Amino acid sequence: MAFAGLKKQINKANQYMTEKIGGVEGTKLDVDFVDMERKTDVTYELVEELQMKTKEFLQPNPTARAKMAAVKGISKLSGQAKASTYPQAEGTLGDCLLMYGKKLGDDSLFGQALQEMGEALKQMADVKYALDDNTKQNFLEPLHHLQTKDLKEVMHHRKKLQGRRLDYDCKRRKQAKGSHVSDEELKQAEEKFAESLHSAQIGMFNLLDNDIEQISQLTTFAEGLLEYHQQCTEILKLAVMEIQEKRDQAASRPKLEFVPKTLNDLHPVDVIADDINGNYLNILILSFSIYIIINSNKITQWSCRC
Amino acid sequence: MAFAGLKKQINKANQYMTEKIGGVEGTKLDVDFVDMERKTDVTYELVEELQMKTKEFLQPNPTARAKMAAVKGISKLSGQAKASTYPQAEGTLGDCLLMYGKKLGDDSLFGQALQEMGEALKQMADVKYALDDNTKQNFLEPLHHLQTKDLKEVMHHRKKLQGRRLDYDCKRRKQAKGSHVSDEELKQAEEKFAESLHSAQIGMFNLLDNDIEQISQLTTFAEGLLEYHQQCTEILKLAVMEIQEKRDQAASRPKLEFVPKTLNDLHPVDVIADDINGNYLNILILSFSIYIIINSNKITQWSCRC
Numbered sequence: 001m002a003f004a005g006l007k008k009q010i011n012k013a014n015q016y017m018t019e020k021i022g023g024v025e026g027t028k029l030d031v032d033f034v035d036m037e038r039k040t041d042v043t044y045e046l047v048e049e050l051q052m053k054t055k056e057f058l059q060p061n062p063t064a065r066a067k068m069a070a071v072k073g074i075s076k077l078s079g080q081a082k083a084s085t086y087p088q089a090e091g092t093l094g095d096c097l098l099m100y101g102k103k104l105g106d107d108s109l110f111g112q113a114l115q116e117m118g119e120a121l122k123q124m125a126d127v128k129y130a131l132d133d134n135t136k137q138n139f140l141e142p143l144h145h146l147q148t149k150d151l152k153e154v155m156h157h158r159k160k161l162q163g164r165r166l167d168y169d170c171k172r173r174k175q176a177k178g179s180h181v182s183d184e185e186l187k188q189a190e191e192k193f194a195e196s197l198h199s200a201q202i203g204m205f206n207l208l209d210n211d212i213e214q215i216s217q218l219t220t221f222a223e224g225l226l227e228y229h230q231q232c233t234e235i236l237k238l239a240v241m242e243i244q245e246k247r248d249q250a251a252s253r254p255k256l257e258f259v260p261k262t263l264n265d266l267h268p269v270d271v272i273a274d275d276i277n278g279n280y281l282n283i284l285i286l287s288f289s290i291y292i293i294i295n296s297n298k299i300t301q302w303s304c305r306c
Numbered sequence: 307m308a309f310a311g312l313k314k315q316i317n318k319a320n321q322y323m324t325e326k327i328g329g330v331e332g333t334k335l336d337v338d339f340v341d342m343e344r345k346t347d348v349t350y351e352l353v354e355e356l357q358m359k360t361k362e363f364l365q366p367n368p369t370a371r372a373k374m375a376a377v378k379g380i381s382k383l384s385g386q387a388k389a390s391t392y393p394q395a396e397g398t399l400g401d402c403l404l405m406y407g408k409k410l411g412d413d414s415l416f417g418q419a420l421q422e423m424g425e426a427l428k429q430m431a432d433v434k435y436a437l438d439d440n441t442k443q444n445f446l447e448p449l450h451h452l453q454t455k456d457l458k459e460v461m462h463h464r465k466k467l468q469g470r471r472l473d474y475d476c477k478r479r480k481q482a483k484g485s486h487v488s489d490e491e492l493k494q495a496e497e498k499f500a501e502s503l504h505s506a507q508i509g510m511f512n513l514l515d516n517d518i519e520q521i522s523q524l525t526t527f528a529e530g531l532l533e534y535h536q537q538c539t540e541i542l543k544l545a546v547m548e549i550q551e552k553r554d555q556a557a558s559r560p561k562l563e564f565v566p567k568t569l570n571d572l573h574p575v576d577v578i579a580d581d582i583n584g585n586y587l588n589i590l591i592l593s594f595s596i597y598i599i600i601n602s603n604k605i606t607q608w609s610c611r612c
Contacts, residue, residue, distance in 0.1 A: 030572055039410060046406040046420075053402045057395040060366040089363040096359045100352040104345060110517035113524050114352075120528070194569045201566040209564070211416035212556040218419050219549045222426070226542035229535045236532035243525045250518040258515070260507035263500045266336055 008167050015170035026169040029197075036204040040154060043207065047147045051140055054221075058132050059086045088128045094121030109253075113246040120239035124232050131228040139221040142213070154203035161196035168193040314473050321476035332475040335503075342510040346460060349513065353453045357446055360527075364438050365392045394434045400427030415559075419552040426545035430538050437534040445527040448519070460509035467502035474499040 018024050059065050064087055071084040097118030104111030168189040175181040324330050365371050370393055377390040403424030410417030474495040481487040 027569075027572065030567065033567070039414070042406060042409045046410075049402055049406070053399045057399045060395045062367060062369055089366045093359045093363045096355055100348060100355070103348045104352075108345070108514075108517065110520050110524075113521045117524055117528055190569065197569065198566050202564070205564045205566070208414075209562065211414065212553065214416050215419045215549065215553045215556050218416075218423055219546065219553050222423055222542060222546045222549050226539065226546050229538040229542060232535040233532065233539055236528060236535060240525065240528045240532050243521065243528050247518065247521045247525050250521050256515065258508070258511045260504050260511070261336065261339065263333075263496065263503060266333065 011170040012163055012166040015166040015173070018170075018173070024173070027165055027193075033201065036201070036208065037158070039208055040151075040158075040204045044147075044151055044155065047143050047151060051143050051147070054135065054140060058135060061087075061089075085129070086132070088125040090121045090128060091125030094118045094125060097121065109246045109250045113243045116239055116242040116246070120235050123235045127228055127231045127235070131224055134224045135221055138224070139217050142217050146214075150203075150207055154200070154207055157196060157200040157203050161193070161200045164189070164193045164196045317476040318469055318472040321472040321479070324476075324479070330479070333471055333499075339507065342507070342514065343464070345514055346457075346464075346510045350453075350457055350461065353449050353457060357449050357453070360441065360446060364441060367393075367395075391435070392438070394431040396427045396434060397431030400424045400431060403427065415552045415556045419549045422545055422548040422552070426541050429541045433534055433537045433541070437530055440530045441527055444530070445523050448523050452520075456509075456513055460506070460513055463502060463506040463509050467499070467506045470495070470499045470502045 015026065019026050055065070056062075068084050068086060095118070097114045099118075101111045101114030101116075101118055104114065106112060168186075171181045171186050171189050175183075175186055321332065325332050361371075362368075374390050374392060401424070403420045405424075407417045407420030407424055410420065412418060474492075477487045477492050477495045481489075481492055
């Protein structure tokens with residue numbers, strides 16, 4: 001068995017080299033078959049790239065993606081099921097607006113407007129997460145399944161076909177040349193070649209004919225994306241209304257006449273002169289002062305030219 | 307003059323250290339002033355972070371942003387005005403779909419559906435570019451202006467105030483302690499302190515009172531974002547309809563009965579046995595064959611077990 005296997009491999013390599021170097025033509029498969037092969041190859045590349053590009057589309061920050069993958073790897077190794085979520089840009093901006101809006105306080109109209117917009121952005125981040133999940137489940141997973149099951153099988157049959165064709169052509173050539181290849185041997189090789197030709201054709205036909213599956217998945221993706229943008233539109237419509245209201249309130253607010261306070265208004269506390277009298281402390285303070293003046297850029301910044 | 311300046315700096319550093327180490331209290335500014343300071347600080351940080359986060363929101367891929375900045379730097383150095391554009395994720399995915407859609411050909415319904423979706427995504431990328439430009443012009447640039455003009459001025463006045471307050475307090479303390487600080491000197495320091503107090507208050511009040519500007523800019527940003535999502539919704543509505551139509555066409559297409567071709571259908575060309583007769587060539591082919599079998603994983607892959 002091992003010897004027969006090696007012999008077949010030698011046959012195939014022999015035929016491959018004879019065709020490449022010697023220019024001998026092997027059995028040609030017809031135009032329809034070649035066209036199916038081309039379309040299958042395109043589908044194969046498409047399915048690979050589509051998954052990659054869709055992931056990039058959903059999570060456009062490669063640094064965050066790499067970080068998530070690393071965390072996933074580490075938690076897998078350590079046996080913990082710690083899931084890290086992708087930081088949506090909407091959410092990060094929303095958090096920023098919310099935080100500063102709250103810091104400015106509810107008495108500030110700008111603060112209120114920031115909070116409104118922040119909330120809207122956070123909601124949009126949630127909707128984006130839903131789009132992520134939906135796309136993963138109904139678009140990326142079926143594509144991955146197609147890649148690892150059907151496409152893998154078809155590619156396997158095509159590779160087998162290629163090998164068996166070489167073996168068959170080699171035996172046919174040898175027999176024609178008068179080498180010792182029995183009719184039985186040639187018949188067996190032909191049968192195997194025919195069998196693979198059948199499987200490869202059926203596999204490719206089924207793959208290409210089943211494009212309704214792929215169109216359906218693409219439809220689901222497009223519908224999900226549409227829903228996402230529709231939901232964002234609804235969220236933003238409300239937010240814009242609220243913020244416009246704040247703007248109008250700010251515009252109609254009576255202009256305050258600001259009277260800046262004078263030093264007298266502040267009633268400066270009399271500095272108790274005797275607080276520091278110890279000579280030691282005074283010397284310490286003086287040395288520190290000189291040290292600061294000479295060395296610190298930061299301190300000299302606020303004591304710039306008066 | 308130089309000596310007077312140094313003396314002032316020593317005074318300020320002395321007072322600063324006296325307050326920090328000695329625990330002496332300087333002139334306290336009132337609650338309203340401190341509250342204005344806090345709000346100004348919040349605005350200062352907000353304006354800084356808002357610009358950064360908005361840029362990240364518009365262009366979430368830091369690698370692409372860094373590349374653009376590098377290209378901009380290089381083209382500036384070399385004197386060329388070569389502008390590089392940010393690769394929108396929509397556009398990249400759209401290009402991918404368009405390319406494979408065209409490769410599958412117009413006779414493939416899946417190919418047609420891919421092209422429809424690809425076109426829609428490319429349109430969405432254009433709309434995103436418009437959002438980018440709009441946000442930069444009407445939101446980020448005004449924020450940058452606020453940061454580099456008004457806010458910078460207010461912060462400058464506040465720093466000056468801090469220095470002049472220290473100088474004034476130091477002189478007051480020294481005079482109370484009986485050091486040689488003339489009334490004239492103290493009066494001058496007080497006047498400068500009062501002047502800065504006035505400028506800082508007016509500056510902060512104007513900044514905080516002018517929040518209608520900031521709310522208006524935020525409104526413009528929100529409106530732009532709303533418009534973007536509305537336009538994406540419109541584009542996707544059409545695309546979804548088109549793709550659904552392709553799906554329905556694929557579903558209603560009569561199922562083809564596929565008859566796989568047999569070897570006989572292919573009419574295999576008779577391999578001319580005499581093509582290769584030179585002994586030298588045969589030995590060459592044999593050695594190559596053995597070499598390939600032993601070394602090449604690639605070749606053995608397609609000649610796997612038959």
